[in-house]
Amino acid sequence: MFMVDVRSVAAPTEDVAGFDDMVSGKQRKYYMLGGKGGVGKTSCAASLAVKFANNGHHTLVVSTDPAHSLSDSFAQDLTGGMLVPVEGPDFPLFALEINPEKAREEFRDAAKNNGGTGVKDFMDGMGLGMLAEQLGELKLGELLDTPPPGLDEAIAISKVMQFLDSPQYSKFTRIVFDTAPTGHTLRLLSLPDFLDASIGKILKLREKIASATSAIKSVFGQEETRQNAADKLEQLRERMVKVRDLFRDTDSTEFVIVTIPTVMAVSESSRLRASLSKENVPVRRLIVNQILPPSAFDCKFCAVKRKDQMRALDMIRNDPELSSLKLIQSPLVDMEIRGVPALKFMGDFVWK
Numbered sequence: 425m426f427m428v429d430v431r432s433v434a435a436p437t438e439d440v441a442g443f444d445d446m447v448s449g450k451q452r453k454y455y456m457l458g459g460k461g462g463v464g465k466t467s468c469a470a471s472l473a474v475k476f477a478n479n480g481h482h483t484l485v486v487s488t489d490p491a492h493s494l495s496d497s498f499a500q501d502l503t504g505g506m507l508v509p510v511e512g513p514d515f516p517l518f519a520l521e522i523n524p525e526k527a528r529e530e531f532r533d534a535a536k537n538n539g540g541t542g543v544k545d546f547m548d549g550m551g552l553g554m555l556a557e558q559l560g561e562l563k564l565g566e567l568l569d570t571p572p573p574g575l576d577e578a579i580a581i582s583k584v585m586q587f588l589d590s591p592q593y594s595k596f597t598r599i600v601f602d603t604a605p606t607g608h609t610l611r612l613l614s615l616p617d618f619l620d621a622s623i624g625k626i627l628k629l630r631e632k633i634a635s636a637t638s639a640i641k642s643v644f645g646q647e648e649t650r651q652n653a654a655d656k657l658e659q660l661r662e663r664m665v666k667v668r669d670l671f672r673d674t675d676s677t678e679f680v681i682v683t684i685p686t687v688m689a690v691s692e693s694s695r696l697r698a699s700l701s702k703e704n705v706p707v708r709r710l711i712v713n714q715i716l717p718p719s720a721f722d723c724k725f726c727a728v729k730r731k732d733q734m735r736a737l738d739m740i741r742n743d744p745e746l747s748s749l750k751l752i753q754s755p756l757v758d759m760e761i762r763g764v765p766a767l768k769f770m771g772d773f774v775w776k
């Protein structure tokens with residue numbers, strides 16, 4: 425069925441992924457695959473999820489990328505924002521595609537009720553203009569109208585954590601994230617601190633407002649709504665802090681960088697690794713995908729391509745950010761990596 429003998433380009437022993445280590449133990453582990461768009465993140469994430477499931481783990485593969493490609497990769501409809509069983513692997517494998525925009529709407533509603541113009545007008549009316557000004561300083565309106573890039577994804581991931589906290593999901597021992605492209609992922613990483621600060625301020629202010637308005641709240645009957653909204657914000661803040669901590673937890677989490685052997689992609693991966701280090705996100709493995717398989721007779725184009733790829737691989741070996749990572753080489757195959765059998769095939773080469 426597969427034309428290329430990819431076995432002949434299998435990674436040398438020192439380059440194996442260390443899958444035994446990844447699969448051992450029943451405590452929950454999170455693998456986040458990230459990199460430039462189109463390098464093969466989804467294929468690598470989906471193949472890892474299939475391999476975990478085939479090795480006895482209850483596995484969940486999650487996408488928070490608006491351009492969901494998990495459905496394409498598994499050749500099954502996984503849309504809808506709920507856990508969908510993936511047919512094919514030996515052990516339960518579920519997929520979850522979260523719609524980041526929808527997740528943000530929820531946050532938007534909660535924050536608007538809590539600190540938007542409604543509250544400001546209300547405060548002005550009560551002669552509490554000073555507090556209203558403080559609310560203005562939080563620039564909450566700005567946050568809502570032009571949400572910082574990455575906010576959608578941060579909320580989407582925090583929603584996944586909410587799912588995973590509930591007892592019925594406790595059986596999942598491996599969670600694989602097919603993350604959004606580099607830029608978004610990076611912005612997301614610094615977001616919980618930002619949100620923690622602004623939501624923290626809002627909540628403090630809420631205390632002041634609550635005491636100042638306690639005498640009149642029954643007249644207006646608005647306190648309950650505001651309380652619910654504040655509770656929702658508090659929940660969101662707590663979840664965001666959890667996500668941030670999870671991203672930095674070396675025992676349970678690993679960010680795997682996926683790249684291709686081109687100078688541009690390698691440079692970008694080096695920058696990604698540097699930013700992840702700055703954020704204290706654990707990285708141990710680097711997948712170099714789409715490596716040309718060996719051939720006895722290269723056409724001119726292939727020979728040039730192969731030379732470029734060699735140069736990019738050398739660059740990785742000499743790069744201060746990347747040289748210490750486990751290098752996993754994944755061959756370019758002449759087939760579409762689509763559906764569980766194809767993902768299993770790919771996984772057996774990548775995850776060794």
Ligand SMILES: Nc1ncnc2c1ncn2[C@@H]1O[C@H](COP(=O)(O)OP(=O)(O)OP(=O)(O)O)[C@@H](O)[C@H]1O
Nearest residue numbers: 461462463464465466467493714755756757760761
């Ligand atoms: N090693 C490979 N050999 C051949 N084709 C590959 C390989 N890896 C990925 N592909 C193909 O490249 C395309 C893009 O792959 P994939 O969707 O996994 O990338 P991605 O990095 O997740 O992209 P995006 O971020 O745009 O979703 C797919 O058609 C996939 O089948």
